[in-house]
Every structure is written in C-alpha cells, then in structure tokens.
Amino acid sequence: MAILLAPMEGLLDYALRDTLTRVGGIDLCVSEFIRVTGTLLPERVFYRVLPELEQGGRTAAGVPVRAQLMGSDPACLAENAARLAGLGPAGIDLNFGCPAKVVNRHGGGAALLQDPELLQRIVSAVRRAVPAAMPVSAKMRLGFDDDRRAEACAQAIEAGGANQLVVHARTRAQGYRPPAYWDRIADICQAVRLPVVANGEVWSVADARRCLRESGCADLMLGRGMVADPGLALAILADQGRAGGRPETGWDELRPLLVLFWQRVVERIEPRARHGRLKQWLNYLRRRHPEAEAAYQALRTVNDTRVLEAWLDEQQSAQPGPVLACA
Known part of the structure; x- marks a missing residue:
C-alpha cells in the first residue's frame, strides 16, 4: 500500500x-x-x-x-x-x-x-x-x-x-x-x-x-x-503487515521533532505567526499524547519567544529520540 x-x-x-x-x-x-x-x-x-x-x-x-x-x-x-x-x-x-x-x-x-x-x-x-x-x-x-x-x-x-x-x-x-x-x-x-x-x-x-x-x-x-x-x-x-512499520511512536521520539519543526518555522514564517504554528501543532498532538496536553496548557497564552524557546530547549535536552533522517 x-x-x-x-x-x-x-x-x-x-x-x-x-x-x-x-x-x-x-x-x-x-x-x-x-x-x-x-x-x-x-x-x-x-x-x-x-x-x-x-x-x-x-x-x-x-x-x-x-x-x-x-x-x-x-x-x-x-x-x-x-x-x-x-x-x-x-x-x-x-x-x-x-x-x-x-x-x-x-x-x-x-x-x-x-x-x-x-x-x-x-x-x-x-x-x-x-x-x-x-x-x-x-x-x-x-x-x-x-x-x-x-x-x-x-x-x-x-x-x-x-x-x-x-x-x-x-x-x-x-x-x-x-x-x-x-x-x-x-x-x-x-x-x-x-x-x-x-x-x-x-x-x-x-x-x-x-x-x-x-x-x-x-x-x-x-x-x-x-x-x-x-x-x-x-x-x-x-x-497491515508491511515492512518498515511499527506500532508505537512515543512522546520521547517526538521531542526532537518539535525542535526541528520550530527551526523550520523560524526559517520560513514571519515572526508574528510563529508562536501560533507551534501551539496549533501541540493542539493536535494532545489528542494522542498526554504530554502534549500539558505542554499546550502551559504555552497556549505565551507570546514571549524566550519562554517558548526555553521550553523547546528542555525538549532538546530530554531523553533523546531516534536519529532522524537528513537532519
């Protein structure tokens, strides 16, 4: 498929x-x-x-x-x-x-x-x-x-x-x-x-x-x-029994993705819209991950880039996920 x-x-x-x-x-x-x-x-x-x-x-x-x-x-x-x-x-x-x-x-x-x-x-x-x-x-x-x-x-x-x-x-x-x-x-x-x-x-x-x-x-x-x-x-x-699949992708594996996503947002999106993009994704992620719910509640009213990036630094320094392709 x-x-x-x-x-x-x-x-x-x-x-x-x-x-x-x-x-x-x-x-x-x-x-x-x-x-x-x-x-x-x-x-x-x-x-x-x-x-x-x-x-x-x-x-x-x-x-x-x-x-x-x-x-x-x-x-x-x-x-x-x-x-x-x-x-x-x-x-x-x-x-x-x-x-x-x-x-x-x-x-x-x-x-x-x-x-x-x-x-x-x-x-x-x-x-x-x-x-x-x-x-x-x-x-x-x-x-x-x-x-x-x-x-x-x-x-x-x-x-x-x-x-x-x-x-x-x-x-x-x-x-x-x-x-x-x-x-x-x-x-x-x-x-x-x-x-x-x-x-x-x-x-x-x-x-x-x-x-x-x-x-x-x-x-x-x-x-x-x-x-x-x-x-x-x-x-x-x-x-579906297909090669390369695996049943679970945990929060620890997603932490570095959040950091990577923010980097791409900063590269391409104007400053006034950046905070909203990260919150938007966390809002979706909380459907599946309790950790994202906690993060969303902590950050949803934050509009200070320093606070947001400090939280992202914590994700970066937490237990590392797998090596991602083409970093």
Whole structure:
C-alpha cells in the first residue's frame, strides 16, 4: 500500500511536511494549493509554497512532493502547470475539493464538482501542458451540496487523463464533520479504472483498517490524523503487515521533532505567526499524547519567544529520540 500526506491550507505546509516525513511511513506528499486566478504566476510563488523545489521536489527525508494547483480556467491552469512542471515537482495535483466559501464563491475547489464537463476540460488541458512522464492527479470530495454527481465527476477526471484520484469521503456541505462515507468511495472505484486513494476521518489504525475495507482502496491519504499522531503511518503499515512499520511512536521520539519543526518555522514564517504554528501543532498532538496536553496548557497564552524557546530547549535536552533522517 501507499500512504500519502494530505494538502491542508494553513496547517500542512513545508515546515510540517519536512518534520512528519522524517518519522517515516509516508510515500508521497501534496502541497497546499497554489491559487491560479487569471495570470501566469512568477516562479517565486511556486517556490514560496513548495520550497522542496529547491531540493529536487523532495522533502529532506527524500519523500516526493506534488504541487497542487487550484483554479477554474483550463487555459490558465495549463499555462501555470507548464511553468511549474519546469521547476521539477514530483507531479501536478488539481484541487477539486476545497470547501472554503471564499474559494467556492469564485468557482474554485469543490464548486467545480457541479460541472463534470469543466472538470474534464481542466484535467485534459493540464495533462497536455506538462511532460507525459509527469503524473497529473486530482483530489475531489463526494460532491458540492450532495453526492449525486460523485461518479460522474470521477469519470470526468479519468477521461481528462489523470493518473490518480484522491477522494475525500464527504461533500462540501458536510465539511469536516464526522462521519466520512468511505462506502461511497467504493462506488467511485467501480465507476473508474484509474487508481483511487481514500481520504477523510482516518485518526487511528482501526479507522484505517475500516476505511480500506469499506472503500475497497489499497492506498490512503492522511491529514489531521497524521498531524495528531506522527507515528500513524508507521502504525498502519505495521497493522497491515508491511515492512518498515511499527506500532508505537512515543512522546520521547517526538521531542526532537518539535525542535526541528520550530527551526523550520523560524526559517520560513514571519515572526508574528510563529508562536501560533507551534501551539496549533501541540493542539493536535494532545489528542494522542498526554504530554502534549500539558505542554499546550502551559504555552497556549505565551507570546514571549524566550519562554517558548526555553521550553523547546528542555525538549532538546530530554531523553533523546531516534536519529532522524537528513537532519
């Protein structure tokens, strides 16, 4: 099986991709969306969202990263995809799933699921614009207000020439509210021949096992579940009897990751937003680790960098975790 790391605007960016892929178990990442709105973007925009372009389209741990584009104009998306392809990402991904109202009002993201014919034209234009050897994939939800067009949208994406389809098993209207309807992904798998990856509401090994069974998929994309439990991909691999998996990743192994994450945040993120990024991750980690709950409560009102970095120094000097790849 393959396990992909999801694109999540405002959460799963370069800093967290770099950090989580060092733990292991992730085969491919997809970047946050790059918004295309009628102009050919300068290369600096692509590098800002996807700094991995500076290192061969891979994270420091060697995991390939596809660049995700979001827009509704086939010609403009194709033009930007061609420029982006020349910078060497591990592929081009197309966003047909973002549920944000501001995005949908402008006809992007999940709003495109109301027009399967336009989906096909977008995928086809991008497929023609990039080298034949470069993968073109797409990520969609089950629909906009309902899931009646789910199969038709998947078939349109396939007809456009996509190499892979990720399906988030909820509609735009359902947002991120549980449950995810993994059985509807199975219906989509029956309607197309291209590889389908299941996504949505996988927080644990038990969730993954059930998602694979109900969706009929061989591959998974993890988002918030991997942020909350950085060892989740390895634990899923172990549960599936796959080489390289292991059932537990403890807090002591995560301590150096927090320090590394902060280093990446400082490198790329403006000072006023840095504290929030660390607290945001601790907020997710406390779902799985009691130690993260204690840390979050201690730091959630702290806006003094000296205090925060003193706490990180304590993590660095605590019992060391395993050696991480490509430090």
